[in-house]
Amino acid sequence: MINAFLFDLDGVLVDTAVFHYQAWRRMANSLGFDFTHEFNETLKGISRMDSLDRILALGGVTLSDEKKLELAAQKNEWYLELVSQMTPDDILPGALGFLEQTKRAGIRVALGSVSKNAPLILERVGITHLFDALIDGSKITNSKPDPEVFLKGAAELNVAPAECIVFEDAVAGVEAAKRGGMFAVGIGTPDVLTEADLVVPNLEHLTIPELRAAVDRAQG
Ligand code: G6P
Ligand code: MG
Numbered sequence: 001m002i003n004a005f006l007f008d009l010d011g012v013l014v015d016t017a018v019f020h021y022q023a024w025r026r027m028a029n030s031l032g033f034d035f036t037h038e039f040n041e042t043l044k045g046i047s048r049m050d051s052l053d054r055i056l057a058l059g060g061v062t063l064s065d066e067k068k069l070e071l072a073a074q075k076n077e078w079y080l081e082l083v084s085q086m087t088p089d090d091i092l093p094g095a096l097g098f099l100e101q102t103k104r105a106g107i108r109v110a111l112g113s114v115s116k117n118a119p120l121i122l123e124r125v126g127i128t129h130l131f132d133a134l135i136d137g138s139k140i141t142n143s144k145p146d147p148e149v150f151l152k153g154a155a156e157l158n159v160a161p162a163e164c165i166v167f168e169d170a171v172a173g174v175e176a177a178k179r180g181g182m183f184a185v186g187i188g189t190p191d192v193l194t195e196a197d198l199v200v201p202n203l204e205h206l207t208i209p210e211l212r213a214a215v216d217r218a219q220g
Contacts, residue, residue: 133156
């Protein structure tokens with residue numbers, strides 16, 4: 001029985017995954033190197049400081065903790081410049097309709113994002129009121145693929161993990177959902193999100209009866 005949906009934010013409900021990519025690349029370029037789209041896939045769902053460590057390791061750059069904090073703050077400033085131009089039009093195709101369909105079906109809704117900017121972004125695009133619980137980067141100690149963010153979401157909604165569906169665009173996020181004992185819907189392509197129980201390109205044509213049927217099939 002499915003009673004709750006847990007949504008990642010960046011790349012699932014809004015297109016901010018692209019902004020993270022642009023801001024991190026700008027930072028890498030300022031240090032004299034670049035990284036690919038494939039490498040960027042490994043950063044999705046990973047906290048700000050862990051992402052920075054991975055990028056610096058890729059570029060072979062070693063820095064003091066103080067300098068690292070400075071770079072992380074700079075990246076966030078560049079990221080927020082992009083976010084400041086967002087409007088409700090930046091909600092990804094189908095996401096708003098799907099959230100509304102979810103509410104009408106009486107399914108509880110939580111956000112499960114590693115981003116500390118998540119509450120600000122929800123406000124900017126005007127969808128905060130659609131959530132029964134908000135778990136963001138300020139409420140967790142372990143970033144995805146640790147299941148903490150989704151287990152906290154389920155606990156706050158008072159729903160068992162097996163009654164939850166997670167919606168995720170990140171490889172690390174799908175792994176977090178599976179480690180938490182939840183059904184994982186990947187938003188993207190099956191060649192990248194290999195561990196997801198179901199993969200769709202976006203939330204546009206997804207229906208709740210179809211999802212319930214997929215969960216029934218998976219649970220045998
Ligand atoms: C999400 C994104 C990551 C980002 C992380 C922290 O998980 O997928 O790309 O690094 O949030 O975001 P923040 O807004 O706190 O820097
Ligand atoms: Mg994401």
